[in-house]
Each structure stands twice: as C-alpha cells, then as structure tokens.
Amino acid sequence: MRAVYVLGVGAHPWGKFPDKSQLSLAIDALTAALADAGASWGDLQGLVAASSRFEGGMGWGLHANEVLQAVSETGVPAVNVGGGCAAGGIAVHTAASMVASGECEMIAALGAEKMPKGFIPRPPGARDDATDTDYLRWVTMGATNPTYWALEARRRMHEHRTTAETFARASVLMHRNAVKNPLARYRTECSVEDVLASPVVSSPLHLLEICAVSDGSAAVLLGSEAQARRLGVPLIQVAGSAVATGRFGDPAVRIPMVSMNVRDGTQHTSEVGGAVETALEAAGMGTEDVDFLEMADNTAWHVLAWPEHFGFLEPGQADWMIDHDELGIQGKLPINPSGGFLSFGEATTAQGVLQVCELAWQLRRQAHGRQVPEPMVGQSAVLGLGANGASVVLKT
C-alpha cells in the first residue's frame, strides 16, 4: 500500500438553496477542489460519491456517474457508497483505498445534499413493516432524531451531573468557532442565556443545542505522492482512514432502533469508536497524537460525550474541559474549529467530506479566523444511520 495525499479540497457554503440543484452543488464543490489543486476534470481517474438520501435525479440519490455524465465523460470508474450520514467519510476512505492500492493516481470523493425542512422524516418508499424499526419508532411513539440524543443527554445529567449551562456552553463554543468560517450557515455568536432561552425541543435539549438541516456539498481530491509533487501542493497525507459498524452490546440509543441489547464493557457508539481506533492504528498513532477533532456534533451532548467515548477524554471530563474552554480553538483538545454541525446544519452525506476539508485547511494553516495553533494531526469522526461509522486522520 502506498501513501495517499490530499491534493485539493473544496466546498459550497452551507445554507438553503431552493433554486440550486443537488447536481449543481456537487459540481461546484468538485470544481473548487480541482481548482484548489490546480488540476482539471480530465486528471480525475475516478470519482466516489456519498449517495445522498433525500434528493437525486434518478431516485437513487446523488451518484458519481451523474456528475461525470454532466461534466466530463471520460469513462473513468464511478463508485457510489451508502452509509447514511457516514457516507461522506466512507467515500473518502474508499477513494483513499483506491489510491493506496495503486488503482488510481488521482481520484475525488464527493458529497452533496439537499435536505427537507424540519425533523428528518422517514425516507420515502419504504414499506410499513412492523419489524422495520424506522417505521415503528414513528408510528408507536413519534421518536424524532432529537429524541434519541435527548435520552442520552438526560442520562448524562444523571450520571455525570452535567448541567444545562454546560450543555449550553458546548453550543456557544460551536457557534463562536463558526463566526469567521465563510462556509458556515450560522455565523452569529450566542450566549449561554440565548441557548437556554431557545425553545426546548426534546428536553433537556434546546433548539440551539440541536443541529439544523442544510443544503451543502464538499469534495476532496486525493492522489499519490507523485501527483502531489507534480501539482506542487502542500503535502498533507491521509495517515489513516477507516469504516466500521456497530458492535453487539453497544449502549448507544441508536437511531432508528426501539430497543438495544446492552452488555457491560461495550464501547458507546462503537461504529464510530471502531473507525476512530482503526484509523489511528493505520496511522500508527494514538489519541494523544491528535491535535484537534472534526466530529459529528448533532447536539451539544455529542460535543461532550464523543471525545470521552472514543478515548480522547475520561468519562465526565468533558464538562470541566468545556467549562474551562479547553475544547476551544486555543484549548488542549480543540473540537470542531469549523463550527461543526451546530453551526452548519447537517447536510447529511456531505458532512463527512466537509470534515476532511476542514482537517486539510487547518493543517495547511489556511483556516483564517479559526486556526488551531500549529496542528500536525487532525482526525474526523462521523456517524451514519444504521450503525455506520467512518474516520479519517490527516497529518502534515
């Protein structure tokens, strides 16, 4: 297996773009990534797309072949990967593997999504089946996605005495990080009081502690060392990447399940934890080597809980860290210098690709107004519906 480098990254700003097609969003992001690398469409030897869930011209969501058909019919391979909201991370891992194996000299991973308004509903087309938990959770109790996160947050308050103010501080931090990020949808600072004054959606979580849904797109161009040197781009290496699924006994209240078998000693959110661990192993690193994280903060609870679940912090330690601003950009373990999902709104399958873009901008010292001081290693972590997880480690 040979080394893989990030040649270029690009993204379309996050927001609501009713007049722009998903395909246009995808093309914009990929065009930006190619321009960032000084490469052209004809240089691409393959394209991996995170299959979107909610829109797409042929009823199957965004596919890489549609993008190639629209812009550059060179005949190169198109690979389309699923995995719910983890699909973006899975796409980057797949593309990296295709370079590492020698199959491609240069390939892109892409995610683009246009989201329906409000609570993410059940995707259309599925049959009403009483053993399908994504049907049951709606019809028997109306369990929205925030329901699941709220159950975790309430339990954390019970176990770790996490306060409403500490959750609010996590949201305040994410919004503060995004103020100078031109790609973020929400770029206004908020206070703990603002967060606590926002409506309670699923107690104990307030509106400003739960990510919105957005439209957005991102692309990452990967290639061999020879390609990186030919293009003269900064040498940012994919030190490790991994995909994982959940382990039996995981206590996570997992969307869209209505029950879980909990076995003592099983890692929480093991699909992401497993990917984080495997990606670090591939990089020959440990959690102590990671200078900052870009992770899925669907809620303020995630900002606190995930670094603990995945071994970056001790259980309960994140409360002290957030209260002392140690998870901030200048802190011991910066979380989501981009502003995270709370400031972007989740464009589901594009999110895992955007995380890797942010890792690259940070490692190149190009994250203006949100730069982590001299980072050498950054790691992403993303979760997808149905126990999919992915993680990417970049190093400079």
Next chain:
Amino acid sequence: MATVDRVPVAEGIFHRSEDGVVLVGSRCTGCGTHYFPRSPSCRNPACQIKSVEEVALGRSGRLHSYTVQSYQPPDLFPMEPFEPYVIGLVELPEGLRVLGMLTGVDPDDVRIDTPVELTTRTLRTTADGQALVTYAFTPSTEEIDS
C-alpha cells in the same frame, strides 16, 4: 372505556395477555438474548445457533432515561390532538432497553430509576369511534425489588 374497541397502531408489536400488556419480541434459543421487535436472527456475534422464537417481554422495568417531546413529530405519528408527551428508555430484566411513551405521569414528575410497567395509551379516536392505541410504560403500582 370497556365498550370502546382498541386498535393497535401496528400489528404484531404488543398485545394484551392475561398477565397484562406485553411486547412481542424474539428470544434466541442458543444464547438467550431477547430482541424487540421480532428479529429475523440473533445479533450476538458469539452465538452460533442463531435460532429465534417469538416471546412475550417487557411487562415491567426501570426507567433509564426520558425526554419530553414539545414539538409534533412528522405525519406517521398518529397522536391527535398533539400534546407534549414523554418518551422513556426502559431497562428490562430480559436484558435490553426499550423505548416507549410514558403515560400516567406528569412530565415534570418523571424521575430516572422509577419502576415502570407496560400498559397502553390512546393516541387518537378514529372516525368510527375506535381507540388507536400504542404501548406505553407507566409508574408501577406494585413495589419492585431493585
């Protein structure tokens, strides 16, 4: 109440037995793991048998966590009229945690670790006067050894 027909929101999920309301799940005959709803196989990677049989479960448990829903979920949820309600995560003695609505308790009075038992809750009355019901947990009437 007794004269109103009760219709479950989904078939094959729960039913009323002589012991009260029970959930319909599966139990692996190999490793004994319980599942809800019914499962086509056994997810335990250590189990080589993977043969499941239908089982009644969930008559009682302990509240592990809860949340109050303040906003109306998407259309599939048939509650009418909508009012804020509680969803609980209940630890069952069968070794799994189950999500379900709570009933018979004020949202402000819900406490983690409360013993609960299974019952039903009416979500709405249909046009022909039937009660559309789902399963729900309610604080136990009898003391349960913790």
